[in-house]
Amino acid sequence: MTTVKLAGAMEAQRERLLPCVHCGFCLPACPTYNRLGDENDSPRGRLHLMQAVVEGRLDPESDAFQVHIDRCLGCRACEPVCPSGVEYGTLLELARETSSNARPPDPLTRGLLRVMASRMLREILFLGGRALRVMGLASAMVSVLGRIRFAGKLRFALAMLSATRRSVRLGQGIMAAGMEPQDTETKITHAPRVGVGSVGILRGCVQDGLYRRVNDATARTLDVNGYDVRAVTRQDCCGALHAHGGALTAARNLATRNIKAFERAGVDWVVVSAAGCGATMKEYGVLFEGDPMEERARAFSAKVRDVSELLAETGPRSGASVDCALAYDHPCHLMHAQGITSEPLKVLEAVPGVEVRVIAKADECCGGAGIYGMTHPDLGSRIGGDKIAAVRDVGADLVCTPNPGCMMQIGAGFCLEGDVQEVVHPVEVLDESYQRAGYYR
Amino acid sequence: MTQTLTSRVADRLRAIVGDDQVITHPDRLVAYESDGLTAYRVVPRAVVLPETTDQVSEVLRVMHDEGIDVVPRGAGTGLSGGALPTPDGVIVGTARMNRILSINEQNRLARVQTGVVNARLTEATAPYGLYYAPDPASQSTCTLGGNVAENSGGPHCLKYGVTSRYVTGLTVVMADGEVVRLGGAGLEAVHGLDLVGLFVGSEGCFGIATEIEVRLLPKVESIRTLLGIFDTMEAAGHAVTDIIGSGLMPAAVEIVDNATIVAVEASVFSAGYPVDAGAALVVEFDGTEAGLDDDADRAEQCCLSAGATKVIRATSDEERIALWKGRKKAFGAMGRIAPDLLVQDATVPRTRLPEVLARITEIGREYDLKIANVFHAGDGNLHPNILFDRQNQEELERVEKASREIMTLCVSVGGTITGEHGVGVDKRAYMPLVYNDVEMDMLRSVRRVFDPDGRLNPGKVVQ
Numbered sequence: 001m002t003t004v005k006l007a008g009a010m011e012a013q014r015e016r017l018l019p020c021v022h023c024g025f026c027l028p029a030c031p032t033y034n035r036l037g038d039e040n041d042s043p044r045g046r047l048h049l050m051q052a053v054v055e056g057r058l059d060p061e062s063d064a065f066q067v068h069i070d071r072c073l074g075c076r077a078c079e080p081v082c083p084s085g086v087e088y089g090t091l092l093e094l095a096r097e098t099s100s101n102a103r104p105p106d107p108l109t110r111g112l113l114r115v116m117a118s119r120m121l122r123e124i125l126f127l128g129g130r131a132l133r134v135m136g137l138a139s140a141m142v143s144v145l146g147r148i149r150f151a152g153k154l155r156f157a158l159a160m161l162s163a164t165r166r167s168v169r170l171g172q173g174i175m176a177a178g179m180e181p182q183d184t185e186t187k188i189t190h191a192p193r194v195g196v197g198s199v200g201i202l203r204g205c206v207q208d209g210l211y212r213r214v215n216d217a218t219a220r221t222l223d224v225n226g227y228d229v230r231a232v233t234r235q236d237c238c239g240a241l242h243a244h245g246g247a248l249t250a251a252r253n254l255a256t257r258n259i260k261a262f263e264r265a266g267v268d269w270v271v272v273s274a275a276g277c278g279a280t281m282k283e284y285g286v287l288f289e290g291d292p293m294e295e296r297a298r299a300f301s302a303k304v305r306d307v308s309e310l311l312a313e314t315g316p317r318s319g320a321s322v323d324c325a326l327a328y329d330h331p332c333h334l335m336h337a338q339g340i341t342s343e344p345l346k347v348l349e350a351v352p353g354v355e356v357r358v359i360a361k362a363d364e365c366c367g368g369a370g371i372y373g374m375t376h377p378d379l380g381s382r383i384g385g386d387k388i389a390a391v392r393d394v395g396a397d398l399v400c401t402p403n404p405g406c407m408m409q410i411g412a413g414f415c416l417e418g419d420v421q422e423v424v425h426p427v428e429v430l431d432e433s434y435q436r437a438g439y440y441r
Numbered sequence: 442m443t444q445t446l447t448s449r450v451a452d453r454l455r456a457i458v459g460d461d462q463v464i465t466h467p468d469r470l471v472a473y474e475s476d477g478l479t480a481y482r483v484v485p486r487a488v489v490l491p492e493t494t495d496q497v498s499e500v501l502r503v504m505h506d507e508g509i510d511v512v513p514r515g516a517g518t519g520l521s522g523g524a525l526p527t528p529d530g531v532i533v534g535t536a537r538m539n540r541i542l543s544i545n546e547q548n549r550l551a552r553v554q555t556g557v558v559n560a561r562l563t564e565a566t567a568p569y570g571l572y573y574a575p576d577p578a579s580q581s582t583c584t585l586g587g588n589v590a591e592n593s594g595g596p597h598c599l600k601y602g603v604t605s606r607y608v609t610g611l612t613v614v615m616a617d618g619e620v621v622r623l624g625g626a627g628l629e630a631v632h633g634l635d636l637v638g639l640f641v642g643s644e645g646c647f648g649i650a651t652e653i654e655v656r657l658l659p660k661v662e663s664i665r666t667l668l669g670i671f672d673t674m675e676a677a678g679h680a681v682t683d684i685i686g687s688g689l690m691p692a693a694v695e696i697v698d699n700a701t702i703v704a705v706e707a708s709v710f711s712a713g714y715p716v717d718a719g720a721a722l723v724v725e726f727d728g729t730e731a732g733l734d735d736d737a738d739r740a741e742q743c744c745l746s747a748g749a750t751k752v753i754r755a756t757s758d759e760e761r762i763a764l765w766k767g768r769k770k771a772f773g774a775m776g777r778i779a780p781d782l783l784v785q786d787a788t789v790p791r792t793r794l795p796e797v798l799a800r801i802t803e804i805g806r807e808y809d810l811k812i813a814n815v816f817h818a819g820d821g822n823l824h825p826n827i828l829f830d831r832q833n834q835e836e837l838e839r840v841e842k843a844s845r846e847i848m849t850l851c852v853s854v855g856g857t858i859t860g861e862h863g864v865g866v867d868k869r870a871y872m873p874l875v876y877n878d879v880e881m882d883m884l885r886s887v888r889r890v891f892d893p894d895g896r897l898n899p900g901k902v903v904q
Contacts, residue, residue, distance in 0.1 A: 023772055037556075
């Protein structure tokens, strides 16, 4: 029977499911359970559904499995509070694979994953995106589409796009707004080495397409802090979006390209400025479990660092004053998946004049979760709306959070409410401070 | 076999609480088949998730009209199977009833909906310098409604008492949907026969408490926490007897045994207990700053003279929280040792602890079962955790036999069959160990006063 065959991927995970003793400590950490109150929308309930599939009591094609596994944000807030150490994130990816084998995901998700897996398609998409973004065209369309029914998904996508614009407030430094510096990795004048190693930067898919300035700021700030930043060619998307969606084969293909590219570059550290990518790359070893690539993947994962980890390690060096108040939010894939909370704040502390206001419930997901706002408009907007309210409560000039997905989600939330709220990555703030200090001359 | 709800009944329920808040498809009911006690599984007939007292009342009226059993459920963290479904019954889940209704700073009272999580009340009252005292190990997730049903305790109930001491008023929906208000606006409001006191600990058999008024306490000024490491459980037991016997009034006295230490240290909640210790004893004092150091010194002396190999004092809040984490998250950490876990709960006179523990170890050996002990040593409340694998039917039978022997043992030394987890389904069979026929009849009669048809949480506590 097909049920048994489809449950195969889950079946192999019997051992991973066993540690759950049903204690329920994960319930209050779960954004979907907190809002819906249904056990099926809690981590414990989803693990129970996975267990039922393994036991052959539940068909992976059933609505129960499909809907509730799909409805998970994948924020992994349940992991740090689990006393039994259940690897929920890994189990979720496998459950998604089982689920999408049983019933293909929606065309939007499939299309997006396809585009992200191809460098060429990605280039075209982001070229179009950048064209729409200039002159505020995207945000203008958001307000026009607000009056048209059934335009919800497109409107949300445009709001996300408009949120990726460079901060005008922050960019009043040396660099002219809108000019994206190219290949900075090879052009910076090097600061004195303090012997902390060579780094290669994962440029990513969305990050490279819409947040190139964050990648560039990462390179420049690391350089100032004594890291030897080297260009790594033939790298690709990290595969996080694919893994989260259960497209594990596609994720492994992308991962393989990256492992090879960074091996060739021979760098000490693989640096990421996107929390979601970092979390996935630190778990490449698990992605390749039982595969001939496993050992190389584990070696690669051991070298992965979030940019804030490396910067915090060195201090980082202080720059010139940037006077602004920042509303800070913890990305789930930094806080819950990687256990990183203080490092980005340490980066911001190095900037005189910056006042950091950590928002209420900064440990809760913003509702970004890939394209959750488009696939789950109702629940997504409730979760996103709560985050926007928490940001408004602290009344800061800029929002600051170190992950592109969260940056877009929060910016889009404001845009949909008819407001403009600039969102920046911590290294952009540090970079601005360094520019004003003249470190790049 | 579970029978599904007729569409007519389901439609009536949907009209009350909304479409998404009524779950009837068998696939979506599987997740509700167990609470925190996974040794039992029963798929319910349906699940209803109301948000207000009025909705609960209307739902129960439908159940009354249709003659359908009702099983109330909070966070589903109970350890005696109190929220275990019945095959013909409908679960009324309170997860969506999670609003704090009012905090009265002057009178130190709070009024909450039943699904509010215990620890959230303390968080919400902290800005007023207040807190909610009962602190079950599951306080970060269990609901106050569940606490009322089970009359929950916790490590600090040694000094501060259990849930019943804090509940001053209840709004209760009865089996026929009738709404009654018991007590309210402080302890003094209870006149005549104490129905609030009677209701607390009724394990979902008397009605569904939808709103709860509780007493809050002012936050304690200072805390001292000690950890004593012992080679043997017996030595730790003697230290407890000495501490209490010396006239000290600790806020909490907790012991974990070697098997538990090993599990906790292997988990993310590692608290730095030495994994080769026979037992670890946590002693906490709280109150006004003056005199606390003296209390802690005296307790430390008691530990050392009972044979402690080491006594550590928490010097910061972080260290104190870490020490407690090791104890409070012990249950979940057991998941690392075995797939299933039966957390037993019994109480014995404090002075009999060492011999009872020695005998429990023997019982574990006789039945070839791994038993890890965690307990509130100050009030003699034992939690032997029996580890097993549900897939192994033969082992499951040994678990039941060992449980029964442990219960019989505890009763034989003058103790009882539960300390704080309630009777539920798991302890029902042991009730005759502590109640004679006349007493059992009294229990049944009281239950009938509240629920004449026996439709609320049937099969729990007493048949």
